[in-house]
Amino acid sequence: KSRPLPFMVVRISSVMFGICMGRIMCYRAPLWQHHRSAAAIHAGTVLMQQEMESPVFLERPLKVAVAGGGVGGLTTALSMLRAGFDVTVYEKTGKFARFGGPIQFASNALSTIKAIDESLFERVMESFTFTGTRRCGIKDGLRADGSFAMSPVSDPRYLFNEGLAADWYLAFPLKECADFFQLPYTGVIDRPDLQEILLDECRKIKPDFIRNAAGIGSYKPTANGVEVQLQDGTSVEADILVGADGIWSTVRAQMYDEGPVRAMSADGLSKQGCPYSGYTVFAGEFVPEGGAEDFGDYFDCGYKVYIGPGKYFVTSDVGNGRVQWYSFLSKPPGTKRAGDSWEGDSSSDQEGSRVIAELKREHEGWSREILYVLDSTQGSAVEQRDLYDRRPELFRSWASGSTVLIGDAVHPMMPNLGQGGCQAIEDAYELTRALKEVCGPGGLAPCDVDVVHRALETFSRRRKPRAAAVSLLSRLASDLVINFFDTPWSPHDDKGTGPLAYLTFAWKPLLQYFVFPLQFLFLYSYHPSGGMGELPKRLEAAWRVRHKAAAETAFAQASHEGQSVAAPSFFAKAEL
Numbered sequence: 001k002s003r004p005l006p007f008m009v010v011r012i013s014s015v016m017f018g019i020c021m022g023r024i025m026c027y028r029a030p031l032w033q034h035h036r037s038a039a040a041i042h043a044g045t046v047l048m049q050q051e052m053e054s055p056v057f058l059e060r061p062l063k064v065a066v067a068g069g070g071v072g073g074l075t076t077a078l079s080m081l082r083a084g085f086d087v088t089v090y091e092k093t094g095k096f097a098r099f100g101g102p103i104q105f106a107s108n109a110l111s112t113i114k115a116i117d118e119s120l121f122e123r124v125m126e127s128f129t130f131t132g133t134r135r136c137g138i139k140d141g142l143r144a145d146g147s148f149a150m151s152p153v154s155d156p157r158y159l160f161n162e163g164l165a166a167d168w169y170l171a172f173p174l175k176e177c178a179d180f181f182q183l184p185y186t187g188v189i190d191r192p193d194l195q196e197i198l199l200d201e202c203r204k205i206k207p208d209f210i211r212n213a214a215g216i217g218s219y220k221p222t223a224n225g226v227e228v229q230l231q232d233g234t235s236v237e238a239d240i241l242v243g244a245d246g247i248w249s250t251v252r253a254q255m256y257d258e259g260p261v262r263a264m265s266a267d268g269l270s271k272q273g274c275p276y277s278g279y280t281v282f283a284g285e286f287v288p289e290g291g292a293e294d295f296g297d298y299f300d301c302g303y304k305v306y307i308g309p310g311k312y313f314v315t316s317d318v319g320n321g322r323v324q325w326y327s328f329l330s331k332p333p334g335t336k337r338a339g340d341s342w343e344g345d346s347s348s349d350q351e352g353s354r355v356i357a358e359l360k361r362e363h364e365g366w367s368r369e370i371l372y373v374l375d376s377t378q379g380s381a382v383e384q385r386d387l388y389d390r391r392p393e394l395f396r397s398w399a400s401g402s403t404v405l406i407g408d409a410v411h412p413m414m415p416n417l418g419q420g421g422c423q424a425i426e427d428a429y430e431l432t433r434a435l436k437e438v439c440g441p442g443g444l445a446p447c448d449v450d451v452v453h454r455a456l457e458t459f460s461r462r463r464k465p466r467a468a469a470v471s472l473l474s475r476l477a478s479d480l481v482i483n484f485f486d487t488p489w490s491p492h493d494d495k496g497t498g499p500l501a502y503l504t505f506a507w508k509p510l511l512q513y514f515v516f517p518l519q520f521l522f523l524y525s526y527h528p529s530g531g532m533g534e535l536p537k538r539l540e541a542a543w544r545v546r547h548k549a550a551a552e553t554a555f556a557q558a559s560h561e562g563q564s565v566a567a568p569s570f571f572a573k574a575e576l
Helices: 005-026 031-053 071-082 107-116 118-126 174-181 191-205 250-255 349-362 368-375 420-436 449-484 499-506 508-524 535-561
Strands: 057-061 063-067 086-090 102-105 135-140 168-171 187-190 216-222 225-230 235-238 240-243 274-286 301-308 311-319 322-330 383-388 403-405 444-446
Touching (some): 063 071, 063 225, 071 107, 071 191, 102 191, 102 311, 107 420, 118 191, 168 508, 216 240, 216 250, 250 403, 274 349, 274 449, 322 368, 322 449, 349 368, 403 449, 444 449, 449 499
Antiparallel strands (some): 216 225, 274 322
């Protein structure tokens, strides 16, 4: 229905009045301010046009130099090559060779590998040995009866039944925690196999991505990035330098002003800023010549840690019928008894045999299972390494300008959680992610070098808390077993009677049902691939068939031909 004319006139008049008042209120400022505002708007518009016309990215990919061709360096190279970056790895050894023992990959590392590259993940799985789907845990080093029995872990009836075995102290919830996140299970892969896979995958993208006999000597910041001086006297320029050159890092020595590489402190307790952990480790490898009849839990146990007064002893299935062992002892640094192939050294059969005899004395009164392991090992297969640790770098950045540290170069870890290589792989993924966030399509480098610097700082901030937590947990595991574990108390014998024996007995339920579940849930909570549904179970089922056949073949061969020796170093020392 139409409105009366007087009403419409009043309505229109009120609206016009409001508009006029609004304009008056908006323009109450003095005229000179209007001129200044107009000038500012014009200047801003010109600046915006200039920025739009200026290129944000260079017409080439980000150029990356990686110091070191270990697990961290090669994984970083592959991750960055997949992102479109121009990557070159500078490795000091003259050539790669098939040398090496196993490296453990936990569920978090396997998830990260899958997030980096599907092909890499599939090939790793083809060469993998799962340990986390079998019993892994702590065993009483004095009460184990010598039969490698798989007795119950948490059966309180042993307190009232002397005939019930109580040699298994607790089991780690590796499988349960992996299933919670739907991730692949913990296991091991031989370093030579991993090395060949990584090299091959990188060469598919850039055939000449690696330079051997070209170790990093020093570096110098430049206006556009970094100039890297190589040990052969040549130099190269790059947008960034990634220090992935291990615990005795040349890049870290310069960045943190630590002095010469491997420089020892006056008291002999610290080397290049890394304090001696207080522990030396002896290691060896063998194949049970009697197969599962001699080594009864080979197919049912992934790894076990024998505990006793002041020391511990570890055995692990590492695939193809092989068992690797470690003996952790609290000794002063420099108590050298055997060679270390990581340092270009090895043990003679005579040296190794003396070490085995010494270890048997160290474990006098312990289970016959440990004696069997030691007696089955060739002397030339024995090695020793002093373990150096490093406090978490929480207060210093891992980056300086266009240079950044990853892996053991900035957060070396004690081996007890098997997270050293895992954390290096996480570094590779996160560093690539931080750089991709500031690079252009196909990995194009930013024009502004400060953008790259900020990306490296972002990576450092993101990784510090988790790497520090994992490092502290790894160190705590050693200190806990050596200093606060003993043979647990039992009402049926006097093998564990001191204060630590009662403490070890008392906190067993706390460790089994609270501490270790939380620890492994925390470790596996980093899984950039996301859950994988039923894939982990299918992979493990297919592996079991291969594993049994390969082990039986190795047992038969060892029974007829005896032991063979495999050196546990990653890279062979080669003449240049």
